[in-house]
Amino acid sequence: MSVTPTNLPSAEEPHSDPRGVAQEIQWEDYRDHLATADKDGNRRWVYAKQPGGKWHTRRAWVAALLIVIMFAGPWVRINGNPLLLINILERRFSILGQIFWPQDTVIFAVAMLVFFAGIMIFTTAFGRLWCGWTCPQTVMMEMVFRKIEYLIEGDFQEQRTLNAAPWSVGKIAAKFAKHGIFFAVSFAIGNTLLAYLIGSEQLLAIQFDDPRNHLVGLTFMILFTLLFYAIFARFREQACTFICPYGRFQSALLDENTMVVAYDHKRGEQRAPLARGQTHEQRAASGHGDCVNCRACVVVCPTGIDIRNGVQMECVNCTACIDACDHIMDKIARPRGLIRFASLNNIATGAKQRFTPRMKLYSTILAGLIFLFLFLVFTRTDVETSLLRAPGSLFLTTAEGKLENLYTMKIVNKTRHDIPIELRLENIPGAVKVMGAADLTAPAAKLVQTSVLVELDPQLVKGPNTPLKIGIYSKGKRLETVNTSFVGPRK
Numbered sequence: 327m328s329v330t331p332t333n334l335p336s337a338e339e340p341h342s343d344p345r346g347v348a349q350e351i352q353w354e355d356y357r358d359h360l361a362t363a364d365k366d367g368n369r370r371w372v373y374a375k376q377p378g379g380k381w382h383t384r385r386a387w388v389a390a391l392l393i394v395i396m397f398a399g400p401w402v403r404i405n406g407n408p409l410l411l412i413n414i415l416e417r418r419f420s421i422l423g424q425i426f427w428p429q430d431t432v433i434f435a436v437a438m439l440v441f442f443a444g445i446m447i448f449t450t451a452f453g454r455l456w457c458g459w460t461c462p463q464t465v466m467m468e469m470v471f472r473k474i475e476y477l478i479e480g481d482f483q484e485q486r487t488l489n490a491a492p493w494s495v496g497k498i499a500a501k502f503a504k505h506g507i508f509f510a511v512s513f514a515i516g517n518t519l520l521a522y523l524i525g526s527e528q529l530l531a532i533q534f535d536d537p538r539n540h541l542v543g544l545t546f547m548i549l550f551t552l553l554f555y556a557i558f559a560r561f562r563e564q565a566c567t568f569i570c571p572y573g574r575f576q577s578a579l580l581d582e583n584t585m586v587v588a589y590d591h592k593r594g595e596q597r598a599p600l601a602r603g604q605t606h607e608q609r610a611a612s613g614h615g616d617c618v619n620c621r622a623c624v625v626v627c628p629t630g631i632d633i634r635n636g637v638q639m640e641c642v643n644c645t646a647c648i649d650a651c652d653h654i655m656d657k658i659a660r661p662r663g664l665i666r667f668a669s670l671n672n673i674a675t676g677a678k679q680r681f682t683p684r685m686k687l688y689s690t691i692l693a694g695l696i697f698l699f700l701f702l703v704f705t706r707t708d709v710e711t712s713l714l715r716a717p718g719s720l721f722l723t724t725a726e727g728k729l730e731n732l733y734t735m736k737i738v739n740k741t742r743h744d745i746p747i748e749l750r751l752e753n754i755p756g757a758v759k760v761m762g763a764a765d766l767t768a769p770a771a772k773l774v775q776t777s778v779l780v781e782l783d784p785q786l787v788k789g790p791n792t793p794l795k796i797g798i799y800s801k802g803k804r805l806e807t808v809n810t811s812f813v814g815p816r817k
């Protein structure tokens with residue numbers, strides 16, 4: 327079949343500096359330097375072509391959903407608790423409406439292990455799909471900031487031309503509009519992060535209360551805004567390449583069975599431009615593969631790499647190059663999928679993805695951790711009580727000849743409602759009294775501290791240490807049991 331290579335991107339498309347200084351990249355020595363830095367370490371600005379196609383559309387839908395969840399997250403309540411709250415300063419945490427206290431450190435630690443084990447197994451099976459599709463940095467960069475940039479400054483070539491052009495009213499207006507919107511979006515992201523850290527009520531207080539009462543909060547609001555503005559306006563893909571540790575340790579997790587965005591070198595090589603009127607059979611006869619060396623996959627890449635060089639640290643699996651290459655394959659009437667989601671084994675041998683022993687091991691660990699997490703969450707009590715003998719106190723003998731011990735009790739109420747508390751001795755007859763109050767109530771989501779007096783008959787006291795079990799009851803239902811000891815005279 328004869329095809330004409332029209333509208334294919336130039337094979338000599340250079341990346342260039344934002345100030346307009348064109349810099350040729352030596353694509354052959356890609357392993358010696360980053361695609362976004364020259365040999366002197368100077369930044370090469372990536373002008374990525376606007377992506378489009380089947381994968382991009384899917385990604386846009388996923389991104390839209392995630393953006394809605396991200397911005398709505400701090401305002402959503404489940405049983406009156408935030409969907410997600412990570413208040414490190416006050417050590418208050420809420421995940422999916424479940425309040426976690428410092429006393430729940432074990433559950434929190436297991437939740438973190440589940441998260442990391444989940445990422446590990448996901449990466450082993452599906453590479454860096456997380457990075458390209460769900461990471462907030464990539465989602466916001468590619469689906470919000472870059473879209474704004476395309477809207478105001480045009481596609482990659484117009485952006486490059488604009489940056490190279492001398493300052494004019496039009497250029498100043500475009501830059502002013504772009505950076506003004508970037509700043510506003512960064513402000514929204516910074517506020518959202520703050521809401522996740524301190525809670526939406528506190529954020530509203532900072533926004534609408536007298537600023538003099540919230541100097542620390544306002545400082546962080548400004549710092550977060552500037553940070554996000556710097557990341558999205560200037561730092562961009564460098565955050566993934568230099569700062570994010572995930573990209574670094576992926577090399578320890580990926581293997582030849584991992585699904586990645588991969589170039590089918592067996593089908594594509596030897597790459598060569600398509601000559602006018604050349605048929606596929608003629609290309610095959612001359613030893614040429616399906617890659618017409620158009621570099622559409624390169625110019626669309628937001629991290630500035632050439633996927634044909636193989637799996638690289640910078641690749642975030644965003645699939646923009648798949649769409650770009652599929653588009654070219656359609657044009658030259660060859661099957662799609664020269665670049666596709668595939669394992670290296672699949673490309674080398676045609677083998678389907680298999681559930682490797684490593685994946686089985688990670689899955690078993692993950693299943694065990696999830697089981698442990700669920701067990702801890704579902705067996706978690708509404709209150710957490712600690713009972714310690716009052717410092718420096720020994721036993722007292724009452725006028726009636728009974729023995730008394732004084733304790734300090736702390737009760738954390740992990741729920742959003744007040745809990746009336748009643749104490750009972752479980753393993754020995756006697757009396758337990760809350761000092762200074764007829765009724766004890768643990769206020770909602772707060773810690774209450776009080777003194778407790780336990781009174782026992784001396785006949786029941788077995789020397790200096792008598793084991794005690796005290797039941798914590800509410801409305802006749804036992805919430806938990808705490809163990810302590812009763813100090814008595816030596817016998």
Ligand code: SF4
Pocket residue numbers: 589594597616617618619620621622623624634650651654664665
């Ligand atoms: S892999 Fe596809 S998009 Fe990339 S240069 Fe070859 S033909 Fe062009």
Ligand code: SF4
Pocket residue numbers: 587623626627628629630631632633640641642643644645646647648
């Ligand atoms: S190589 Fe392809 S999948 Fe990887 S970052 Fe570049 S465009 Fe995205």
